[in-house]
Amino acid sequence: MTENIVWHHHNVTHEDxxxxxxxKPCVLWFTGLSxxxxxxxxxxxxxxxxxxxxxxxxxxxxxxRHGLNKDLSFSEEDRVENIRRIGEVxxxxxxxxxxxxxxxxxxxxxxxxxxxxxHGSGDFIEVFVDTxxxxxxxRDPKGLYKKARAGDIKNxxxxxxxxxxxxxxxxxxxxxxxxxxxxxxxxxxxLGANGFIS
Ligand SMILES: Nc1ncnc2c1ncn2[C@@H]1O[C@H](COP(=O)(O)OS(=O)(=O)O)[C@@H](OP(=O)(O)O)[C@H]1O
Ligand SMILES: Nc1ncnc2c1ncn2[C@@H]1O[C@H](COP(=O)(O)OP(=O)(O)O)[C@@H](O)[C@H]1O
Numbered sequence: 001m002t003e004n005i006v007w008h009h010h011n012v013t014h015e016d017x018x019x020x021x022x023x024k025p026c027v028l029w030f031t032g033l034s035x036x037x038x039x040x041x042x043x044x045x046x047x048x049x050x051x052x053x054x055x056x057x058x059x060x061x062x063x064x065r066h067g068l069n070k071d072l073s074f075s076e077e078d079r080v081e082n083i084r085r086i087g088e089v090x091x092x093x094x095x096x097x098x099x100x101x102x103x104x105x106x107x108x109x110x111x112x113x114x115x116x117x118x119h120g121s122g123d124f125i126e127v128f129v130d131t132x133x134x135x136x137x138x139r140d141p142k143g144l145y146k147k148a149r150a151g152d153i154k155n156x157x158x159x160x161x162x163x164x165x166x167x168x169x170x171x172x173x174x175x176x177x178x179x180x181x182x183x184x185x186x187x188x189x190x191l192g193a194n195g196f197i198s
Pocket of ligand 1: 079155
């Protein structure tokens with residue numbers, strides 16, 4: 001497919017863009033069940049990054065599925081393609097020098113591993129938003145569990161579609177033990193301790 005396509009080298013380099021922004025780009029890859037708190041915590045982290053003078057961008061499953069990925073369903077095949085595309089987008093954004101936050105269920109280990117491999121060099125940070133299914137279902141912020149239990153939504157993650165939890169995430173957030181602010185601070189602390197932000 002890439003036959004006859006030649007890679008262009010640009011005058012302004014990745015290093016130039018990082019230096020200009022005074023940060024080391026990375027992807028904070030939030031993964032977890034629907035209602036686990038991915039969007040909520042990612043939003044709180046992004047606000048802290050803004051306050052700290054960092055340059056970031058938050059990619060959110062619901063929003064991206066309204067645009068770039070609006071042709072994709074929730075079949076296994078389409079979820080794989082969803083994450084593949086988002087992986088490529090995060091690669092472009094980190095190349096641009098940004099700290100990228102992505103909030104997708106991303107239920108399959110293999111797909112998350114592929115995004116990790118795409119980034120290489122330690123800038124992929126898996127953030128497991130660990131919330132028991134019962135708690136997610138109780139929160140049910142969009143009423144989707146109720147609809148799924150009633151049979152109105154098929155292939156719902158955690159019910160009739162699988163979620164493969166990370167085994168060794170860089171950051172493990174327990175949302176039933178800590179507040180949103182505390183969880184956001186845990187993420188910022190990891191970024192600081194690992195030299196991504198100052
Ligand atoms: N069948 C089914 N299963 C899971 N989720 C569903 C489904 N149908 C719609 N939704 C809504 O879509 C959001 C998940 O989209 P993602 O792109 O993150 O999913 S995936 O990574 O491709 O699995 C998810 O958003 P979050 O609740 O923010 O996770 C739901 O609002
Ligand atoms: N400690 C917590 N961390 C994250 N979310 C929490 C917490 N406690 C309660 N919530 C609530 O849980 C819901 C999580 O929804 P959301 O962030 O949309 O999840 P997701 O993006 O994973 O679907 C929100 O209504 C949020 O206010």
